[in-house]
Amino acid sequence: MNGELFPNGLAKRLGALSILSRSGRLGHHKGTHRSRKTGSSLDFSDFREYHPGDDLRHIDWNVYARTDKPYIKQFLDEQEMRIHILLDPTKSMGADGKWNYARQLAIALGQLALKSGDTLSFSTWTDGQDYFFRKKGAAHRASVTKFISGIDAPGSTEKFTDRALASIPKAVTVLFILTDGLEVVGKWEHLFRRLPGICSDVRVVTIHSKAEEAPNYEGDIRFVDIESGDGIEVTMTRRAVQDYLEKKSVHEAQMIALARKFGIQLIRAEVAEGVMETVTKKMRHAGWVR
Amino acid sequence: MGFDKLVNGWTVVFPLAVLLYYFFRKRYETTTISSTLFWEQSMRETRVSPYLKNLQRNALFYLQMAALLLLVFILVGPYLTKEEAVGGHTILLVDTSATMLASNEGTSLFARNQEAMKKLVAGLPGEPITIMTTGKEPIIVIREETDGEAITTAIDKLAVTYEHEYMERAIEFAKSITATGGAAIHIYTDSLDRAVFSEGESAVAWTIHGEEIPKVNVSIDKFGAVKTSEGTEAIIRITNDSADAQTGTVHIKDLLTGNSLIDETFSIEGGEEALLSFKELPESKSLRAEIVVEDDYEADNTAFVLLGNETGEAVVDGQLHELVKRAFEAAGLTVTTGSTTEMLAAQDRSIIVTNDVSFLKKGTKPVIIIGRNDKSTEPVAGAVRNTSDPLFTIADISDIYVSALYPPFKSYTTIATVGDKPFIQKSKRGDIVVLADIELTDWPLHPSYPLFVWSSAELLRSETDSLGLFVPNERKAVLSGGTENGLEIYTIDDEYVTTIADGSSFIAPTRPGIYKALDGGIEKMFAVQLERSEKELDQGSSYKIGHTENGKGNEEGKNRIGWLFLVPLLFLLLIEWEVQRRRGYPN
Numbered sequence: 001m002n003g004e005l006f007p008n009g010l011a012k013r014l015g016a017l018s019i020l021s022r023s024g025r026l027g028h029h030k031g032t033h034r035s036r037k038t039g040s041s042l043d044f045s046d047f048r049e050y051h052p053g054d055d056l057r058h059i060d061w062n063v064y065a066r067t068d069k070p071y072i073k074q075f076l077d078e079q080e081m082r083i084h085i086l087l088d089p090t091k092s093m094g095a096d097g098k099w100n101y102a103r104q105l106a107i108a109l110g111q112l113a114l115k116s117g118d119t120l121s122f123s124t125w126t127d128g129q130d131y132f133f134r135k136k137g138a139a140h141r142a143s144v145t146k147f148i149s150g151i152d153a154p155g156s157t158e159k160f161t162d163r164a165l166a167s168i169p170k171a172v173t174v175l176f177i178l179t180d181g182l183e184v185v186g187k188w189e190h191l192f193r194r195l196p197g198i199c200s201d202v203r204v205v206t207i208h209s210k211a212e213e214a215p216n217y218e219g220d221i222r223f224v225d226i227e228s229g230d231g232i233e234v235t236m237t238r239r240a241v242q243d244y245l246e247k248k249s250v251h252e253a254q255m256i257a258l259a260r261k262f263g264i265q266l267i268r269a270e271v272a273e274g275v276m277e278t279v280t281k282k283m284r285h286a287g288w289v290r
Numbered sequence: 291m292g293f294d295k296l297v298n299g300w301t302v303v304f305p306l307a308v309l310l311y312y313f314f315r316k317r318y319e320t321t322t323i324s325s326t327l328f329w330e331q332s333m334r335e336t337r338v339s340p341y342l343k344n345l346q347r348n349a350l351f352y353l354q355m356a357a358l359l360l361l362v363f364i365l366v367g368p369y370l371t372k373e374e375a376v377g378g379h380t381i382l383l384v385d386t387s388a389t390m391l392a393s394n395e396g397t398s399l400f401a402r403n404q405e406a407m408k409k410l411v412a413g414l415p416g417e418p419i420t421i422m423t424t425g426k427e428p429i430i431v432i433r434e435e436t437d438g439e440a441i442t443t444a445i446d447k448l449a450v451t452y453e454h455e456y457m458e459r460a461i462e463f464a465k466s467i468t469a470t471g472g473a474a475i476h477i478y479t480d481s482l483d484r485a486v487f488s489e490g491e492s493a494v495a496w497t498i499h500g501e502e503i504p505k506v507n508v509s510i511d512k513f514g515a516v517k518t519s520e521g522t523e524a525i526i527r528i529t530n531d532s533a534d535a536q537t538g539t540v541h542i543k544d545l546l547t548g549n550s551l552i553d554e555t556f557s558i559e560g561g562e563e564a565l566l567s568f569k570e571l572p573e574s575k576s577l578r579a580e581i582v583v584e585d586d587y588e589a590d591n592t593a594f595v596l597l598g599n600e601t602g603e604a605v606v607d608g609q610l611h612e613l614v615k616r617a618f619e620a621a622g623l624t625v626t627t628g629s630t631t632e633m634l635a636a637q638d639r640s641i642i643v644t645n646d647v648s649f650l651k652k653g654t655k656p657v658i659i660i661g662r663n664d665k666s667t668e669p670v671a672g673a674v675r676n677t678s679d680p681l682f683t684i685a686d687i688s689d690i691y692v693s694a695l696y697p698p699f700k701s702y703t704t705i706a707t708v709g710d711k712p713f714i715q716k717s718k719r720g721d722i723v724v725l726a727d728i729e730l731t732d733w734p735l736h737p738s739y740p741l742f743v744w745s746s747a748e749l750l751r752s753e754t755d756s757l758g759l760f761v762p763n764e765r766k767a768v769l770s771g772g773t774e775n776g777l778e779i780y781t782i783d784d785e786y787v788t789t790i791a792d793g794s795s796f797i798a799p800t801r802p803g804i805y806k807a808l809d810g811g812i813e814k815m816f817a818v819q820l821e822r823s824e825k826e827l828d829q830g831s832s833y834k835i836g837h838t839e840n841g842k843g844n845e846e847g848k849n850r851i852g853w854l855f856l857v858p859l860l861f862l863l864l865i866e867w868e869v870q871r872r873r874g875y876p877n
Contacts, residue, residue, distance in 0.1 A: 092324035182325035212324065222318035225326040232326045232333060233318045243332035251328065 005100065005149045006107045011141070013276060014108055017289045018116045021081055021174050021201050043076040080136070081173040083113040084199075086164060087124040088179035091226045093154040096209030097271050102178045103148050104275040105205065109176055110144040112279075112289060120144060123167040126155035130167065157227060161187040168198055175199040181206040185254045192262045203288055204259060204266040205278075212248070213270065215241055291851075294367030301365050305358035312351050353866040360859045364852045379434065379472070381420045381464050382407055384448055385479035387455040388762070388802075388824040392480065392587040394503050403478040404445055406499060410476065411441050420467065423448065424455040424479075425763060428463040451800045452589065452762035454821045455479065458486055468494055481830025500830030505586040506532040509825040511563060513579045513593035515571075522571040522597065526579050530558040531827060538583030540566060544574040545594075545782050545804050551577070576782070576804050576815060590825040594804050594817040596756050604747065605636045607644035610660060611728040614643060614743075621744035641750050645727070650699075656720035656750050661727040667694035672709020679705040681714075681722070681749060684794075685741035691732045696725040722746050757807055757816035760798035764818075768793040768807075778808040782815075 050059060050070035060073040085106050093099050106122065113120040114137060121134040122144065133147045156163070161183050168175060175195070181188070181204075195202045217236045224231045234240055252268065259266035267286050269278045283289045293299075323329075345352065384407070390400040411419055418434035419441050432444045457479065464475050473494055480501040487496060512527040530536050537557035543550050551571050558564045571577075580592045604623040606615045607630075618625045623641065626632075633642050637653040645661035674690050676682040687706060698704065698712035702723060706714035715723040733739045748768070751758070757768050768777075777796065779787040782804040790796050798818050799805060807814045 095322070095324040098324070180324060182327055184327065209324070217321065220318040222320045223326045223329050224320055224322045226322050226324055230326060230330075231320070232329050234329055234333065240332065244328050247328040247331040 006104055006145050010104075010108070010276065011111055011145075014112060014279060015115075017112055017279065017284070019081065019083060019109070019112050019118070019174060020287060020290045045074045045076045047071045047073055081113070081116070081118040082169075082171060083109070083118050083120050083174045083176070084169060084172040085109055085120070085122045085176045085178065086168060087122070087148075087151075088160045088164075088177070089124045089126055089151075089154040089156040090160045090180075090182075091154055091157065092180055092182050093207070095226055096211045098180055098207050098209050099154055101269075101271045101275065102207055103151070105178055105207075105269070105278060106176075107145050107148050108275050108279050110148065111141050114138050114141045114144060118173075121169050121172075122148065123169070124151060125163065125167060126151075127157055132167075134169075159183060159187060161191040164191055165194060165198070170198070172199045173201060175202045177202065177204045179204065179206060180208065181252070181255055185251060185258065188255060189258050192258050192264055195264060196262055200263075202264045203286075204264055206252070206255065206266065206268045207271065208268060209271045215244060291368055291370050294369060294850075296366055298365035298367070299362070301362045305355055305362065308351075308354050308358060312348075349869050350866060353862055353869060357859055357862040357866065360855050360862065364855050364859070367850070368852055369850045379418050379420065379468065379474070380410075380414060381422060381467065381473055381475045382410070382445075383422050383424065383460055383464055383475060383477045383479075384431075385455045385457070385477070386423045386425060386448065386451040386453070388450060388452040388589045388820050389480050389587065389827055390450055391589050392501070392505050392507070392827050394505070394586065399480060399501050400448075400450055403499065404448060407445050407476075407478065408442055411438065411445070421445065421448070422460060422464060422467075423451070424457060424460040425451055425453045426456055426459070426765070428456075428460040430467075449800075452802060452818075452820060452824070453764075453800065454761070454823050457482055461486060465494070479830065481828035484833065484835065487835050494836055496835040498830075498833050498835070500832045502829065502831055504829050505827045506534070506536070506584070507587045507590070507827045508532070508536050508538065508558065508581060508583045508585045509587070509590035510579055510581055510593040511822075511825060513577075513595050515574075515577050515595045515597050517573065517597055518569075520570045521573055522577075524552075524568045524571055524577060524579070524595070526566045526568075526593075527563055528556060528558060528566065528581060529563040529825070530560060532585070533560040535559050536583055536585070538581050541580045541582065542568065542571070543578045543580070544572070545576040545578050546574065556581075576817070578804070587827055589802065590820055592802065594802070594819060596759070596804070596815055596817050603636070603639065604641040604643055605633050607633065607642075607646065609645060609663075610643065613728055613734045614660060617734070617740050617743040618643065618747065620740045621747050623747055641747055650717060650719075650721055650723075656717070656722070658746055658750065659721060659723040662696040662725065665696050667696055667726070667730065669693065670695045670708050670711050672707075672711075674706065674708050674713060676706040676714075677704075679716070681705065681742065681745045683745070685738040685745055687733070687736070687738050687742065690736050690738070692726055692730065694726065694730045698725055699723060720750065722749070757814050760816060760818050761821045762798060762800045762802065762818055764798040766796055766798070768796045780806045780808065782806065 047060065047063065048071065050072050054072050058072045058074070059070050063069075063071045063073075087093075087102055087106050093102060110120050110122060114135065117137060119134065119136040120140075121132070123133070124131045131147075131151055133144060135143060160179055164177070175198070215236075220233065220235050222231050222233045256266055258264075265286060265288070267278075267282050267288075269282065279289060384403065386400075390403070391398045393399070394402075407421075415438060416436055418436050420433050420435070421431040421441070421444055423429045423431060431448065432441065435441050435444070457477075461477075467473075468475070474497065475494055476497045476499060478499045482498050482500060508528060508530050510526060511529040512525070515522050515524040517523075524542060526540060526542075528540075535557060537555065539553060539555045541550060542552035549572075551574075552568050554566070554568075556564055556566060575597055577595050577597070578592060579595075583591065585591070604618045604625045605628040606618060606625055608627045615625050615627060618641075626636075628636065630644075630646060633644060633646075633649070634652065636642070637649070637655060637657070642649055642653075642655075642657040643660060644657065645659060645663045647659060647662050647664050649657045650659065670692060674687055674692060676687050682705075692708045692713060695708060695711050695713060698715055699717070702712075702715035702717050704712035704715050706712075711725075713725055715725065717723065728734060733742075760766065776792055777790040779790065779799060781787060784806075787799050787805065793809075798816070800818075802818050802820050804815060804817050807816060
């Protein structure tokens with residue numbers, strides 16, 4: 001099962017990539033990402049005059065010998081990032097292979113994060129049970145794969161936007177939200193409005209399935225909402241499909257506009273294109289990974 | 291509502307076919323999808339309420355069904371039965387008897403009926419209407435009139451005639467009018483028994499508008515007065531028709547002098563009657579009795595009496611021939627055979643027919659003498675001739691044969707002769723003397739015989755100053771002087787009422803009361819009294835009998851409403867077309 005969901009080959013192909021963030025807020029622990037602050041890495045940054053109270057060990061004695069003045073040699077600091085992946089567990093994610101795709105995407109992002117030595121946390125839930133995972137270090141790559149693969153099916157009947165905030169830990173450098181975005185715009189606005197307060201680098205991936213993109217039905221269809229169970233009867237005509245697509249694109253456009261408004265990055269991913277494509281092309285293009 | 295062409299009901303097959311077609315149409319396939327968010331949004335405009343949604347989804351079906359059902363409905367020929375106009379001809383039979391004056395809250399039944407008739411007529415524009423009034427001789431006021439204005443005017447002119455309605459007669463008359471074709475007859479009366487309608491008259495629809503409100507009525511049932519040695523004695527019988535006890539006052543008035551003679555209160559238990567008698571009233575010729583009481587019917591609260599008149603009886607001497615008695619009976623008198631003593635006793639109030647000449651000297655009233663008991667006859671020959679005496683205006687006696695005559699009275703006027711001998715004589719007092727026994731003539735074989743007897747009786751009666759008692763509108767011949775002016779009728783207050791050309795066509799006035807008839811300078815009084823049946827109020831009911839079933843009257847009785855549904859049908863088709871154009875076929 002694990003192997004099937006996220007084969008090792010896939011992990012190897014992602015090997016060269018790492019998650020990039022321009023956000024100034026990094027974790028306090030040592031990591032692999034350079035900070036704008038000076039620190040204890042091996043990379044030289046700058047000299048500055050000694051002021052009483054500075055660590056004597058940092059005085060560059062060679063410079064002192066030449067100039068008779070004490071200078072402090074400064075190095076770049078390397079700090080960890082805290083990456084959180086929030087997976088939309090509503091039942092709507094279970095349709096049309098979206099769940100597998102979303103999990104694959106989560107594992108891929110998780111592995112990228114762990115490999116860079118960053119702290120990875122992952123959260124999702126079902127009705128009655130919360131899933132939370134937090135590890136640091138490349139050694140835990142296998143365990144994140146196992147953990148996420150173990151969540152068989154999305155089972156939340158709650159609205160994602162209602163619950164999302166509560167399951168995001170504090171002090172997150174990068175927040176990935178994997179969702180299908182199938183909630184009314186008003187709800188999203190409510191969520192998006194509060195996200196910048198929690199994390200300055202929020203990245204939303206909206207997952208779309210082929211059936212949603214191009215509904216291929218004929219005759220009279222009674223559509224039943226997988227979450228609410230509400231049915232709606234639609235006579236499939238070209239006009240009806242056109243209407244549907246129109247509404248869908250309007251919705252997506254509104255989501256993008258909302259995200260932009262609150263400084264949230266949003267890319268749309270399709271199940272059909274595969275995880276590799278999404279990560280290596282779309283995310284790279286968006287500057288999320290390098 | 292009914293249907294004319296129920297045969298066309300087979301077309302219900304078409305809507306059923308459409309119904310079936312919709313049963314077999316495609317069903318919705320259920321598909322579970324992530325979210326119906328966008329579908330809902332795209333459908334939102336067409337979704338208002340579950341019912342409307344259903345209606346919208348099946349709009350075409352419902353419209354088609356409605357259109358087809360409507361079409362079937364029209365095809366079966368619906369009609370509404372016109373309630374009033376059954377048959378082309380409507381006859382209003384109006385009871386004009388006195389009891390129609392019985393009022394309820396100030397409005398008489400007659401006035402209410404007039405309103406009801408107007409309402410009915412207003413609902414039948416252009417239909418022929420006949421209006422009849424009741425009475426001994428039913429009168430057609432208007433016949434098959436279609437002009438609404440004229441009908442309304444005629445209804446307004448209707449008036450109560452006080453006469454008994456003789457409803458059977460009126461109904462027969464109405465039937466004879468409607469002998470051809472059906473008609474609707476509306477009878478406006480107070481009460482009419484269903485039993486008067488015989489069964490099997492399908493062509494005529496009877497609608498009886500009766501009076502259903504119970505009435506309180508106190509009436510003077512009888513009012514009589516006789517002259518006695520002490521003056522006048524009057525008797526009043528008052529009947530209380532209501533259930534409760536009633537009290538009131540009786541007033542008796544002398545109409546000639548205007549003096550009030552009696553004012554007395556009375557009280558009667560419910561359903562009872564009271565007999566009041568008053569003695570030693572001053573001598574009077576005409577009296578009016580009136581009761582003042584709280585009741586719904588006033589016409590019977592007054593009664594009149596004329597004293598010293600109305601000799602409706604004749605006493606015929608037993609010695610006279612049987613044919614004499616027969617003749618007086620034929621003249622409409624109550625005839626008794628009596629001896630001399632009986633005749634003497636009855637002389638004041640009866641016509642005395644005898645051969646006893648001593649009666650010419652007795653009593654105050656004239657008598658009829660046929661033959662003489664004091665002389666014997668002598669044979670006679672010659673033609674019979676009469677003078678122009680009123681006695682012979684209708685009885686020509688010139689062709690009778692007389693074999694023998696008694697000697698005449700010298701001082702009497704001879705009014706008929708045989709040859710040159712007096713045959714019939716008149717005294718100054720008015721006695722009529724026939725100077726022959728009936729068996730000495732062939733007079734009874736001639737039609738002039740009973741006519742002469744009637745004329746004599748009338749003459750003797752008219753010697754009094756009264757014409758007698760009449761019921762309203764009564765047609766009765768009275769012996770008049772045959773003057774040019776005829777009979778002029780005045781009320782007791784000297785108001786002119788009418789003029790009647792001659793006595794044989796005398797018709798009594800309609801209103802009860804005392805009247806004066808002026809006949810060539812001679813004033814005679816007569817009273818018009820309500821009939822007994824008009825003093826009783828009956829509570830009736832309204833009902834309908836019969837309906838016009840066949841015939842051409844039937845066709846007009848239906849209000850075809852099919853065409854009314856054509857416009858909605860076209861409208862439905864238009865909507866259907868529009869729905870189809872916008873939404874396409876339902877699958």
